[in-house]
Amino acid sequence: MTAPAPVDLRSDTVTRPTAAMRRAMAAAEVGDDVYGDDPTVLELERRIAAIAGFEAAVYVPSGTMGNQLAVRCHTGRGDEVLLDADSHIYVNEQGAVGALAGCLAHPIASERGAIAPAAIEAAVRDPSDDHVARVSLLCLENTHNRHGGSILPLETLTTIAAAARGRGLAVHLDGARLWNASVATGVAIRTWAAPVDSVMMCFSKGLGAPIGSVLAGRADFIRRARRVRKQWGGGMRQVGVLAAAALHALDHHVERLAEDHARAKRLAAGLGGEGVRVAEPETNIVMIELLAAPLDRGVLLAALERRGVRMGPSGPRRIRAITHLDVDDAGAERAIAAFRAALGEALAGGASPHPEHGPTTGRLLPSAGL
Numbered sequence: 581m582t583a584p585a586p587v588d589l590r591s592d593t594v595t596r597p598t599a600a601m602r603r604a605m606a607a608a609e610v611g612d613d614v615y616g617d618d619p620t621v622l623e624l625e626r627r628i629a630a631i632a633g634f635e636a637a638v639y640v641p642s643g644t645m646g647n648q649l650a651v652r653c654h655t656g657r658g659d660e661v662l663l664d665a666d667s668h669i670y671v672n673e674q675g676a677v678g679a680l681a682g683c684l685a686h687p688i689a690s691e692r693g694a695i696a697p698a699a700i701e702a703a704v705r706d707p708s709d710d711h712v713a714r715v716s717l718l719c720l721e722n723t724h725n726r727h728g729g730s731i732l733p734l735e736t737l738t739t740i741a742a743a744a745r746g747r748g749l750a751v752h753l754d755g756a757r758l759w760n761a762s763v764a765t766g767v768a769i770r771t772w773a774a775p776v777d778s779v780m781m782c783f784s785k786g787l788g789a790p791i792g793s794v795l796a797g798r799a800d801f802i803r804r805a806r807r808v809r810k811q812w813g814g815g816m817r818q819v820g821v822l823a824a825a826a827l828h829a830l831d832h833h834v835e836r837l838a839e840d841h842a843r844a845k846r847l848a849a850g851l852g853g854e855g856v857r858v859a860e861p862e863t864n865i866v867m868i869e870l871l872a873a874p875l876d877r878g879v880l881l882a883a884l885e886r887r888g889v890r891m892g893p894s895g896p897r898r899i900r901a902i903t904h905l906d907v908d909d910a911g912a913e914r915a916i917a918a919f920r921a922a923l924g925e926a927l928a929g930g931a932s933p934h935p936e937h938g939p940t941t942g943r944l945l946p947s948a949g950l
């Protein structure tokens with residue numbers, strides 16, 4: 581008898597395209613997108629612009645490229661960019677704000693992604709002073725990855741964006757998982773996007789496409805982003821085969837995110853135990869803090885792996901489990917049973933850390949940022 585496939589909760593990026601998605605990809609009409617000839621990409625971009633309530637949108641290979649195009653196109657070299665100290669753009673994009681846009685990243689501590697308007701006020705500099713950088717952009721994130729998929733409430737987002745725009749800043753929203761915020765709250769994507777100047781959204785996370793993200797904004801801004809995308813080597817050709825996966829996901833995989841949210845709540849309720857604290861998830865990310873001194877992140881992850889369950893590190897004393905398209909109710913129950921057994925073993929000072937997960941205090945591994 582072959583062992584069942586592991587329950588992989590490391591990230592919602594691990595999903596594989598469904599048979600129906602693959603059929604949609606195979607049937608896609610394509611053309612050279614750099615020439616503007618790919619009808620499937622054009623349809624996706626038009627559809628996203630309408631969903632987000634913006635004039636235009638550009639399809640990009642990754643969320644990182646979408647975010648960094650936004651930073652680059654909202655700013656000039658030497659400008660300062662305000663962002664949450666725990667944001668993906670600041671923590672997990674390899675310093676690209678400096679490396680690609682030539683800007684100074686100014687991290688600000690937030691309350692679950694909510695940057696206080698007073699902190700924005702304090703960070704904005706006098707534009708007539710030739711000694712200081714021009715502060716030109718604020719970046720927000722919703723849902724917030726490192727805050728456990730938390731939702732930045734609409735009124736809070738609106739207030740923060742208004743404070744920044746009132747001081748002449750553009751506002752970009754990293755909405756890699758804005759779909760989750762929309763489904764969890766019933767608030768439409770265009771309503772979330774209304775207070776900001778641009779939004780990036782991913783198809784390759786909860787929506788289950790193999791690749792792809794989109795940046796939406798004003799037509800002139802997206803025109804600039806399209807030029808820089810080409811400069812950065814992101815001009816793609818018969819990429820309708822991939823855009824078709826995104827269109828399929830929009831038709832079939834958005835509303836079902838509610839199932840991921842329900843399973844995350846079920847997981848959180850079942851994962852609690854001695855030595856750990858599990859936060860109540862708002863969407864599809866469950867954060868498990870390791871409280872007891874003998875608990876080692878690597879040991880616990882290894883004990884889980886041996887039981888056919890994968891979770892990921894998210895900080896030296898924190899583990900993350902993310903629900904997605906490829907995790908059903910049975911998978912969630914398997915994960916809970918495995919976690920209880922692994923926790924018992926790890927508390928008793930069980931086996932050695934899994935080599936992929938590294939020591940408790942070591943550097944964070946790639947999966948931590950996804």
Ligand SMILES: Cc1ncc(COP(=O)(O)O)c(C=O)c1O
Binds near residue numbers: 647756784
């Ligand atoms: C909040 C957030 N923004 C951006 C990204 C980057 O997306 P990608 O991995 O497609 O570059 C991620 C990836 O997980 C993310 O969680």
